[in-house]
Amino acid sequence: MRSFNDEHNDRSSAAAIRPLGLGAFLGSLSALLRGTLASWIKTNGTPSNSDGLFHSREGYDLNLYNGFPRLYIGSDAVTSIAPVNSGVWTHIAVARSGKDLAIYVNGLKTGSGAWEAGTFTVDGVGKTAAGGLNGALDEVRVYKRSLSALEINNLIQSSAIQSNTKTTPIVALDKDFTLAARTLITRTPPTNADGLFRGGAADLNFYGGAPRLYNGITDAVVSNTTVSPNKWAHVAVTRSSKKLTMYLNGVQTGTGTWDGTFALDQIGSGLAGQLQGTIAAVDIETRALSSAEVKAAAGVGSNAFYVPQDSSGTCGPKTQNGACPK
Structure with a gap:
C-alpha cells in the first residue's frame, strides 16, 4: 500500500x-x-x-x-x-x-x-x-x-x-462569452504586442495602451481609457448575442458588435507578440457576465481585490489599479 x-x-x-x-x-x-x-x-x-x-x-x-x-x-x-x-x-x-x-x-x-x-x-x-x-x-x-x-x-x-x-483551440467561443483577467504590464507604454488572449485570427490586446478586441479585420470593441504600465488593471470583454462590452477596472469603457468565433488558443499572447508583465485571475465564461458581476470581479468599491506578488502568495487587499507593495 x-x-x-x-x-x-x-x-x-x-x-x-x-x-x-x-x-x-x-x-x-x-x-x-x-x-x-x-x-x-x-x-x-x-x-x-x-x-x-x-x-x-x-x-x-x-x-x-x-x-x-x-x-x-x-x-x-x-x-x-x-x-x-x-x-x-x-x-x-x-x-x-x-x-x-x-x-x-x-x-x-x-x-x-x-x-x-x-x-x-x-x-x-x-x-x-x-x-x-x-x-x-x-x-x-x-x-x-x-x-x-x-x-x-x-x-x-x-x-x-x-x-x-x-x-489547438482550448475552447471555441462562438456564442455568448466573457474574457477577463487582471494584468500588470511592464512595457512602457503598453502596445498591441501585449496580448492578453489570442483566439485564432483574433486577439485581446492593448493598442496604444487601450484594451481592444481585434477580430482579425478591424477593432470589434476598444476601450476609451488606457492602462498604465506597472499598475494592476482588471480587463473584461463580454458578448451577449452580437453586442460586445469592454470593461476596465469594473467600469464600462466601450461597446461594439461582432458575431464571429474567438477560438481561444493562447493566454498571455496575441497576434503581435507576448505580454510583458503578469496575468492573474483569468476567467473564461461561455456566458456574458453582468456589469455587476464584472464590477465584483474587478474588486471595485468595498470589495478590494488581492493581486499576486510572486509565485508564493498574494499581497493586498488593494484598491483598484493599485501597485503590489514590496
Missing part, C-alpha cells in the same frame, strides 16, 4: 505511461481533504469515456466523455467546456477543496462543480469502468491538497513535454 504526505508523481522519462491497473492505494481525495489529480494525456482515436486518466476504488472515473474531461461519481460532478483533441498532448487537472471542484485544461479553468460527500480512492491510472485508455499518459500526479491555478500552470510550464496544444 502506498500513501502520500503531499504528492505522488508517476513519470517515465523514457516513454509515456501506458494504461495501468495498479491494484494499490495511490491517494484519497475525501470530502474533508483537499486534493488534486493531474496528468498529460494523448489519445490515439476519438476520445470517449473509455479513455480514462484515473479510476477509483469506489467505481468513479476521471475520463473523457465524448472528448470532454469530466469527473464522474455516478453523475457528472464537474465537466470541462473544452474538449480534448485526438493525437495532441493535453494537460488535465481536477482540484478539490472541501465540496468545491474545478477542472482545468491546459492550465485554463474550464469547469466548476460540487461534491458534497464521498471519497475518490485512486486504484487505477489509464483505465475506467468502461475500459482502458487508447493512448498514453505522462507526468501523472496525485496531491493531497488543492493546487491553485498558478501552481497548475507552473506544472505545465516546467513540463518536459513538447506540446503543440498552443495552436
